[in-house]
Amino acid sequence: MAIRIETDALTLSRSRFATSPAGEIVATLQARRGPAQPHVRRWYAQALARLDTWTLDLLHALVPAAVEHSYVPDFLTPHPQRSRETRDGMVEAIAANPHAEVAAQLDFAFDGRAVRAEFAGGFRDERAYLSWRRRPAPLLQELFDAGEATLLEEAAAAMGRFFDAAIAGQWAQVSAVLDADVAYRAEAISTHGIAAMLANLDGDLAWDGRTLSLPRPFEAVVDWAHDGVLFIPCTAHAGPISYAAERPRTPALTYAARGTGALWPEPQRGEHAAGLGELIGATRLSLLRLLDDPRTTQDLSLLDGHGAPTVSYHLRLLSRSGLVTGRRSGRGVVYRRTALGDALLRGALPPY
Incomplete structure (x- = not known):
């Protein structure tokens, strides 16, 4: 099973790179119960020490640890509208997510919500799909009942608070690492071509000239990548490339940035x-x-x-x-x- 993004060479040439604090926050939360780089462990420890219980509980409910589940609702990582998204831009974009898209993402991810045929059809059968979904925490269910607008407002504020508590003090250095990664990928494209750059991003990412393929536990076809693909480097990301696509938005692929050792504490x-x-x-x-x-x-x-x-x-x-x-x-x-x-x-x- 795989996600298949229909994109030929001409379409892929319209792709772009962008950076955002949202990916760093989500990846840090995903790493909380498994191995993580030193700077990611430090960020999460700072968040635990500085944030209120409500904020942490909400973010934990929305973002499962990677060892528990692989899916995070896409509304937490909205597409950057500029090459370098800011903290405030991230918060505004989360709060401004279309409510219908948010409802669909929640239906896809959580038990007790509507079972949509277009989602269930991507799994082996409906039983496999239902066993894949997560049970929402009580506070998350309360926000479901309050409606998408309230959920988005609370989630956006929580993401902003996490950034302030954990990452803001090092954001300039993080941005430098991300910019260096984008420059490296651009150099790879100019020297070896886009196919070589793609192969270097992830061993499981395959492009046959017409379709980008990523292994996943479900089937999905993206046939609206008319503007190419949005590539997002992330210093906290671990594991395979993560994927987000919501018709008609440009599909996005988040991958592990290079050179993250620069963010580690200096050894004694x-x-x-x-x-x-x-x-x-x-x-x-x-x-x-x-x-x-x-x-x-x-x-x-x-x-x-x-x-x-x-x-x-x-x-x-x-x-x-x-x-x-x-x-x-x-x-x-x-x-x-x-x-x-x-x-x-x-x-x-x-x-x-």
């Missing part, structure tokens, strides 16, 4: 860390630190900011030295730091 660099960087090189030291959890070359490239070929080169050197080990998993290789690598980082190398 004592004498040992400084000397280790001089010994093995700053890039290899960075990769060793990132291997606290098993990661693929693509994961490390996204986190460290270097291209995949550069990361692969340094991983080979680290592997030859016995500091990391790699194991094939599916189409890629997952790398782990060895006990020797752990000891080297701790400054506790065993005696000869």
